[in-house]
Amino acid sequence: MSEHHHGEEQCAPGIPMPTSKLAMWIFLATEIMFFSGLLGAYIVLRFGSATWPTPHDVHLVEWMGAVNTFVLICSSVTVVLAHSALGKGQISRAAMLLAATLGLGCVFMGIKAVEYKAKIDHHLLPWQVRMTVNDTYIKELNEIVLPKMEKVQRNPQQETLFKELQAFGGSISKGDMPVVADRVKQALALHKQAEEAFPPSQYPDLEMPQLVPNGSLWSSLYFALTGIHALHVLGGLVMFGVVLMLYLMGRLGTQHEVLVENIGLYWHFVDLVWIFLFPLLYLLG
């Protein structure tokens, strides 16, 4: 069989990097597009909305987000050092650093779980958030909050606010404020005063009825963005677990340097996504 190379292109050598690493980068490229769509949607809905809950309104704690950012940065360092240690043949040190990464990832997920619990406890799931002054709000104000407030020893400032709340509760019960936007505006102003007059730290039982305009949209976006990110973190933890299993079976060696580098690339990308989620969700409220 004669060889015919006429018309065939002279192929350049492939990209000088391991195929698995190139595959990981192709996967990460699709991930960049995926998260661009999610973050783009968030930016448009957030900044295109007439009103948006502040972090305080939706029980977001900025320092928890900052701690989680720090934790992910630390985990990025430990994984990159693990890769470096493996390259130098320091297998035990690499395994220790990978275990530290796994631990830090678990800390991140733990803090995220605490944050999710706060949202669930405050009925901030997308289908639970109350966004307007409706019948259940009126009932909660008149039948739960105001009777409790009545029993409290009140100073003059608190007494004035109590009277205002009573008047507001009475008027909306009678349908005196037919425009929903007026009711919401008035309620939010009174909530702000109530928080100053009855600080939640001193009067935990006197929490005003939940009212978060646009809260459902916020909640949907918050859980979609952080939930998908958390699933990625979980995926990374599973991969670190598999590598640690190899170590425990005595099979981890320098031949796994590329594998650890690829998992590290994935993990750094997860860190990179959080670098944008943290300011967008926690700091630009």
Next chain:
Amino acid sequence: MAEAAAAHAEHHGDMEKTYMKVFGVLVICTAVSFITVSPIWFMSHQAGHTLVMIVAVLKAVLVAMFFMHLKYDWNKLYFMIVPCLVVGTVLCCALLPDITFSQTRITNFGEPPPAATVNP
């Protein structure tokens, strides 16, 4: 062969110092971001928000360049990364007109929209 392995190990050793320096910068950047929402922040919210986003981009660049080794692999991967970044940015910008048009909506509850100003 042994020389190659030694050079490889030395390269990793050098990189570890770089990683720790990058780590330090990332921690400082996170602290700076957090300060913008703390009581000690003395400038406007807009200035704080701008700083926060600049810091986020800086952190992302540092992570990508050093931890993800793009500084060294850029010439092998740019053909994949650049289109993603361009298309991702275009995707966000293509949706921005909605934000622009939203300025005509009522922005305060219960407040009527401002009356149109008529030039004399």
